[in-house]
Amino acid sequence: MKQINASIITIGDELLIGQTIDTNSAFIAQELNKIGVWVKRRVAVGDVFEDIWQALDEESRHAEIIIITGGLGPTADDITKPLLCKYFGGKLVVNEKVLAHVKYLFEKVFRRPGPILETNLKQAEVPDICTVLFNPRGTAPGMWFEAPSKSPPKGETSEDSLNTKKIFVSLPGVPHEMKGLMINEVIPRLLKEFTMPAIVHRTAFTAGQGESMIADMLKDFEASLPAHIKLAYLPNYGMVKLRLTATGDKKEKVEKELAPYFENLQTLVKQYLVSNEDEGLESVIGKLLKAKNKTVGTAESCTGGYIAHLITSIPGSSVYYKGSVVSYSNDVKENILGVQPDTIEMKGAVSEETVREMLKGAIKNLDVDYALATSGIMGPDGGTEEKPVGTVWIAAGNKVKIVSLKLNLRFDRQRNIAMTAGAALNFLRKFILENE
Amino acid sequence: MKQINASIITIGDELLIGQTIDTNSAFIAQELNKIGVWVKRRVAVGDVFEDIWQALDEESRHAEIIIITGGLGPTADDITKPLLCKYFGGKLVVNEKVLAHVKYLFEKVFRRPGPILETNLKQAEVPDICTVLFNPRGTAPGMWFEAPSKSPPKGETSEDSLNTKKIFVSLPGVPHEMKGLMINEVIPRLLKEFTMPAIVHRTAFTAGQGESMIADMLKDFEASLPAHIKLAYLPNYGMVKLRLTATGDKKEKVEKELAPYFENLQTLVKQYLVSNEDEGLESVIGKLLKAKNKTVGTAESCTGGYIAHLITSIPGSSVYYKGSVVSYSNDVKENILGVQPDTIEMKGAVSEETVREMLKGAIKNLDVDYALATSGIMGPDGGTEEKPVGTVWIAAGNKVKIVSLKLNLRFDRQRNIAMTAGAALNFLRKFILENE
Numbered sequence: 094m095k096q097i098n099a100s101i102i103t104i105g106d107e108l109l110i111g112q113t114i115d116t117n118s119a120f121i122a123q124e125l126n127k128i129g130v131w132v133k134r135r136v137a138v139g140d141v142f143e144d145i146w147q148a149l150d151e152e153s154r155h156a157e158i159i160i161i162t163g164g165l166g167p168t169a170d171d172i173t174k175p176l177l178c179k180y181f182g183g184k185l186v187v188n189e190k191v192l193a194h195v196k197y198l199f200e201k202v203f204r205r206p207g208p209i210l211e212t213n214l215k216q217a218e219v220p221d222i223c224t225v226l227f228n229p230r231g232t233a234p235g236m237w238f239e240a241p242s243k244s245p246p247k248g249e250t251s252e253d254s255l256n257t258k259k260i261f262v263s264l265p266g267v268p269h270e271m272k273g274l275m276i277n278e279v280i281p282r283l284l285k286e287f288t289m290p291a292i293v294h295r296t297a298f299t300a301g302q303g304e305s306m307i308a309d310m311l312k313d314f315e316a317s318l319p320a321h322i323k324l325a326y327l328p329n330y331g332m333v334k335l336r337l338t339a340t341g342d343k344k345e346k347v348e349k350e351l352a353p354y355f356e357n358l359q360t361l362v363k364q365y366l367v368s369n370e371d372e373g374l375e376s377v378i379g380k381l382l383k384a385k386n387k388t389v390g391t392a393e394s395c396t397g398g399y400i401a402h403l404i405t406s407i408p409g410s411s412v413y414y415k416g417s418v419v420s421y422s423n424d425v426k427e428n429i430l431g432v433q434p435d436t437i438e439m440k441g442a443v444s445e446e447t448v449r450e451m452l453k454g455a456i457k458n459l460d461v462d463y464a465l466a467t468s469g470i471m472g473p474d475g476g477t478e479e480k481p482v483g484t485v486w487i488a489a490g491n492k493v494k495i496v497s498l499k500l501n502l503r504f505d506r507q508r509n510i511a512m513t514a515g516a517a518l519n520f521l522r523k524f525i526l527e528n529e
Numbered sequence: 530m531k532q533i534n535a536s537i538i539t540i541g542d543e544l545l546i547g548q549t550i551d552t553n554s555a556f557i558a559q560e561l562n563k564i565g566v567w568v569k570r571r572v573a574v575g576d577v578f579e580d581i582w583q584a585l586d587e588e589s590r591h592a593e594i595i596i597i598t599g600g601l602g603p604t605a606d607d608i609t610k611p612l613l614c615k616y617f618g619g620k621l622v623v624n625e626k627v628l629a630h631v632k633y634l635f636e637k638v639f640r641r642p643g644p645i646l647e648t649n650l651k652q653a654e655v656p657d658i659c660t661v662l663f664n665p666r667g668t669a670p671g672m673w674f675e676a677p678s679k680s681p682p683k684g685e686t687s688e689d690s691l692n693t694k695k696i697f698v699s700l701p702g703v704p705h706e707m708k709g710l711m712i713n714e715v716i717p718r719l720l721k722e723f724t725m726p727a728i729v730h731r732t733a734f735t736a737g738q739g740e741s742m743i744a745d746m747l748k749d750f751e752a753s754l755p756a757h758i759k760l761a762y763l764p765n766y767g768m769v770k771l772r773l774t775a776t777g778d779k780k781e782k783v784e785k786e787l788a789p790y791f792e793n794l795q796t797l798v799k800q801y802l803v804s805n806e807d808e809g810l811e812s813v814i815g816k817l818l819k820a821k822n823k824t825v826g827t828a829e830s831c832t833g834g835y836i837a838h839l840i841t842s843i844p845g846s847s848v849y850y851k852g853s854v855v856s857y858s859n860d861v862k863e864n865i866l867g868v869q870p871d872t873i874e875m876k877g878a879v880s881e882e883t884v885r886e887m888l889k890g891a892i893k894n895l896d897v898d899y900a901l902a903t904s905g906i907m908g909p910d911g912g913t914e915e916k917p918v919g920t921v922w923i924a925a926g927n928k929v930k931i932v933s934l935k936l937n938l939r940f941d942r943q944r945n946i947a948m949t950a951g952a953a954l955n956f957l958r959k960f961i962l963e964n965e
Contacts, residue, residue, distance in 0.1 A: 106759075106761055106774075107761065107763050107772075108554075108555075108558075108571065109558055109567075109568040109569070109571065110558055110559065110562045110568065110730065110774075111554070111555040111556060111557070111558030111559030111560075111562065111568075112555075112559075112732075112763060112770070112772065112807070113555070113763065113765075114550065114551070114552050114555045115551060115554075115555075116550055118544075118551075118573075119548075119549070119550045119551075120547060121547070122544075122545055122546055122547035123546065123547030123548075124547075126546045131545075132545040132546070132547075133545070133580065134545075134572060134573065134574055134580070134584075135544065135545065135572065135573040136571065136572050136573075137554075137570065137571040137572075138569070138570055139569070140761070144569065144570070148570075151587065210741055210742070210745050212741055212744060212745065213741050267764070268944070269940050269941065269944055272941075294546065296548075305646055305648050305649050306646070308648060309646050309648065323542075325542055325543065325576070327543050327548060327549065328703075329549075334548070336543075336548070338542075338546075371548070391855075393834075393837075397837055397838055397840070397841025397842075397846075398829075398834030398835065398836070398837025398838040398841065398853055398855065399834065399838045399841075400834070401833050401834025401837070401838075401855045402833055402834040402835045402837075402838045404833070405833025405834065405835075405855075405857060405946075406833075406942070406943065406946075408908070408909055408910060408942055409910065410833075411857055411858065414857050415857055415858040415860060415861055416854065416855045416856050416857040416858055416861040416865075417834055417853070417854075417855035417857075418852070418853075418854060418855075418865070419827075419837045419841075419852045419853035419854075419855065420852050421846075421847055421850050421851055421852040421853075422847065422850075422851040422852055424851060424896055425826075425852040425895055429852075429865060429894060429895075458864065458865060459860075459865075460860060460864070472844070473844055474844065474845065504705050505705060506842070506844055507842065508704070508705055510841075510842075
């Protein structure tokens with residue numbers, strides 16, 4: 094079966110000056126991948142007519158499906174819609190359904206006083222040669238264009254570009270609007286348009302060991318994989334994700350074929366294995382606590398609420414997570430967590446003794462079965478010769494036992510926070526498993 | 530002066546299946562922009578030999594500087610180094626300085642027992658036709674290649690590709706290693722290699738008004754801008770960033786020319802203006818509190834520590850931020866914040882009354898001048914007919930006054946959390962300004 098390739102074009106100067114991090118492409122890629130479309134390339138270009146036009150030309154040589162996001166807002170720096178109209182040879186006409194929706198949003202939802210702005214009404218104009226993808230979440234509709242394949246430039250040949258219809262889809266750049274249109278409009282239409290091969294991914298993740306050591310453990314395994322099964326390593330803050338990808342005709346068949354390889358992979362890295370799903374430590378811990386019907390709380394100094402944020406990012410976490418005392422100041426450590434002023438005075442806020450007392454206070458005052466505590470120096474300032482930036486103490490425990498761990502990190506502030514959170518969650522996970 | 534263009538190529542299947550969000554490109558783009566290089570395109574391709582090769586060919590037609598990240602790890606899915614060697618016609622040789630550094634890292638820093646793996650030693654091999662960029666933060670060095678311009682394919686002409694030397698730089702994908710190499714090696718070398726035009730950006734941001742209304746306020750202003758000054762709108766969680774970009778020969782001259790336009794812009798959006806720097810609300814609030822020598826604390830239910838995380842992301846925040854009680858459970862609201870059980874029973878945990886009592890408890894127990902409290906239903910579950918998902922109460926206050934605000938959000942969990950945090954921080958900012 095022929096592989097269907099896609100290319101994602103994101104439009105906007107903000108992407109090119111580094112002001113915005115592109116999260117839309119990752120979402121679009123995930124959704125296309127699920128239905129068996131291989132995203133071959135992602136390209137970002139600025140709000141420049143020639144650059145957008147050239148990207149449309151080039152990407153249609155690489156792929157059958159071209160998804161475009163951004164450039165559809167109401168402001169003057171958005172030039173995409175008239176460009177698409179010209180590119181596909183149509184003219185702009187008012188779409189009555191979109192117009193009624195724009196009016197409804199401004200009058201009933203945004204409740205903005207005064208008449209609707211002309212720039213907003215213009216969002217109801219669409220090229221007459223596209224299929225309009227209705228966007229209930231916002232004012233800018235999606236647009237679906239079909240075009241016959243263009244021949245490649247002289248001197249180049251491209252298998253993709255021969256005799257294949259090309260689909261171009263333009264979506265707004267606002268993430269939740271783009272997501273709604275992808276799921277409700279684009280994916281169902283693509284499934285009707287193409288017969289897709291199956292792509293199956295299985296991901297496991299390990300913690301506490303580096304990428305090269307994990308790769309060494311899997312050297313023979315990797316060499317033994319058939320050509321249509323690929324192994325990838327994705328290191329991330331002290332963890333390594335291991336992803337097996339297989340392609341074939343039928344999803345069920347590919348899944349069945351992949352299963353023993355994935356089992357084998359898990360066995361080989363058993364001592365560092367955290368999960369055989371593509372999830373985070375916070376999700377693994379959540380499942381563990383739910384299964385045991387236990388609760389957890391946190392006492393965070395240096396991580397400043399980041400561990401609480403990770404845990405509460407999981408829907409339904411209120412079942413096992415009672416809360417956190419973010420004790421950024423020593424006052425809060427003493428007054429709410431009951432750390433002894435003497436301990437802080439004698440040993441310092443960043444010390445094994447302090448973090449153990451923070452943990453005891455969290456168990457007691459948050460009234461939880463398990464707790465996790467952190468205290469450290471995240472930088473760039475605050476380090477001393479004895480305790481340089483990157484010095485971190487972590488404690489995990491329950492009512493009867495406390496264990497502690499020291500880290501010596503050497504990164505920037507954001508990464509030190511993320512590394513500490515990851516190491517702390519893994520330390521808690523191991524404590525829960527070993528102290529049932 | 531000739532505009533110098535760059536293109537950023539990121540390599541890795543994880544980018545194309547949406548498993549990883551590309552933050553490296555944003556950093557590289559920021560740094561290039563600062564020295565006056567215009568990033569014309571960003572491209573992501575998979576770990577596929579032909580696709581990487583083709584990207585090198587294509588991007589060198591678009592730009593003089595091609596920065597490549599990723600694909601340099603010790604594992605078998607990283608094919609970039611031999612490819613670059615072949616592309617530029619060199620052969621792999623051991624670099625003694627890199628080899629000594631790899632050995633030092635494994636023996637003294639990672640302190641891994643046993644002999645160093647062959648895959649790690651291989652990281653000291655570099656193409657003999659490149660300049661090695663020493664990477665003190667990791668095992669994979671950066672590589673700097675210079676190549677004469679290739680002619681464009683027949684039938685195409687490109688101004689960029691004529692008579693210009695092309696610079697290709699390959700950097701590891703690990704963010705803090707890439708960042709060190711960009712700042713310490715790549716930028717200084719590029720400044721020696723090219724005479725750059727000046728690009729100056731000035732960014733202001735507004736809160737509490739939508740993109741189209743802000744654009745309407747700036748319609749005449751925008752129309753009056755000279756050709757080399759551009760205005761862009763960047764909406765982000767209830768805020769709109771307004772960026773003016775000017776280009777010219779000399780930085781000082783461009784800055785001077787841009788200044789009155791930037792002043793004018795700020796005056797026009799005065800009533801919604803939050804800051805005239807490219808920063809977040811948490812940074813604006815930090816400066817405000819530092820200037821007044823006041824402290825703040827938070828009591829977070831639905832935001833689950835995310836506001837604390839934003840505030841503590843700012844270096845030095847411990848001067849004004851004392852901490853947070855993340856009261857995810859009602860127990861913690863009652864026991865640590867002193868919310869009356871009756872209030873929760875009668876009015877619910879998500880109510881104006883509860884959030885005001887949370888605020889009072891935060892002021893008292895965290896012993897702070899100002900506080901901020903949140904309680905809401907973030908979804909996807911937990912909504913009722915009376916209080917659907919997206920119902921949020923926010924309170925801000927000091928010892929003598931409390932104000933509260935209700936939000937009705939309609940997004941997914943992650944976005945509801947981010948929107949609540951943004952709205953809450955802006956609510957606190959206004960309270961501080963109005964209640965000195």
